[in-house]
Amino acid sequence: MIQLQNVEFGYDKNRKLFNGVNLQLEPGHMYGLLGRNGAGKTTLLKIMTGLLFPQSGDAFIDGEPAYKRTAQQMSDVYFLQEEIYVPHLKIKQFEDAFAPFYPNFSHEQFTEYLREMEMDNMLGFIDKFSHGQKKKVMIAFALATNVPLLIMDEPTNGLDIPTKSIFRKIMAAYADEQKTVLISTHQVRDLHSLIDAVSIIDNGRMILNTSGDVITDKLVFDTNDEKTKEGKLYYSEETPRGIQQVKENVNHIDTPLDLELLFNAAVLNKQEFTEMFK
Amino acid sequence: MDFKSTQTIYRQIENWVFEQILSGAWKPGERAKSVRELAVAFEVNPNTVMRSYEHLQNQEIITNKRGIGFFVNEDAPEKIHAIRKKEFMEEEVPEFLKNMRLLGIDFSEIVNSE
Helix, strand or coil: CEEEEEEEECCECCECCEEEEEEEECCCCEEEEECCCCCCHHHHHHHHCCCCCCCEEEEEECCEEHHHCCHHHHHHEEEECCCCCCCCCEHHHHHHHHHHHCCCCCHHHHHHHHHHCCCCCCCCEHHHCCHHHHHHHHHHHHHHCCCCEEEEECCCCCCCHHHHHHHHHHHHHHCCCCCEEEEECCCHHHHCCCCCEEEEEECCEEEEEEEHHHHHHHEEEEECCHHHCCCCEEEEEEECCEEEEEEECCCCCCCCCCHHHHHHHHHHCHHHHHHHCC | CCCCCCCCHHHHHHHHHHHHHHCCCCCCCCECCCHHHHHHHHCCCHHHHHHHHHHHHHCCCEEEECCCEEEECCCHHHHHHHHHHHHHHHHHHHHHHHHHHHHCCCHHHHHHHC
């Protein structure tokens, strides 16, 4: 489990990026971390994984401070960064060098994922591959580690269209009750069917961090409809399909969670949403 | 499956299961596809499929046999028929009637167009 308590952090002495961020990630969910450019999503991931230290407050992995970076903690977490570093190694050499750090690493899964992404016949050095190909190798490796805490920063960036679909299939098979997955992304359309919990960060604070079910219990997402006339309007926008809106769910109707609308509504109604999803 | 944005994914999966049973692709007494299989096929979170399956269980369409998996109930096709009919009468018919009124269509026109 990952936990952040009152985390404060800033790269600049006079300007804090985070003023008291609290976050708890529970196993069995795939969290989508959403935030504007520069909101500090990547920084937050680095703090969670013990790569950066909070200036005050605490980050915990498995109940122990993340900065300790014990062998146990490190073998429980895999952080797939957006800007990937690949050494001058062939796929097989990469596996031999890095797989031993992860006790649940599966060679069979790694081979299978590479095959699904059509990377199984790539014999050259990984650092000579295209950006998308490097990404495929790293995704296959990250998922084959079978770590309880998988953190991915923009995993679908650079993937071609067929691979995005394969990625979703692999992720659907990866999810189980023991695993926690956190995906930071702007590409919500690529991943909305997989994400079942949402964390939104804005202006140095978490606005919400909760499951999709809780969100759709409290809010309705739809075009202007007879059934949703009542309730407070939080956000609306004109689209060719009509007015898309986010409203208070007064009549307990089930509507599909729209991550883009939710995000826009959340940043507009920070105070209220923070209260609502406490 | 290409999900519509107007209905929750779990309801769309539920309707897909209804179709499988009504068309005979899934037969009464037989084992239903596992949560994981459907999650992978539809590229959705397994929790979403689980939610559909739980709802299908509550409607007595499928039964969870502990440790073995989900099975299609013997009377599932009849149950689905009843559910579908109720939905049709409560949701589609009023919408249909509303459009008829809006467009000034008379029932005789509908009957003759068949």
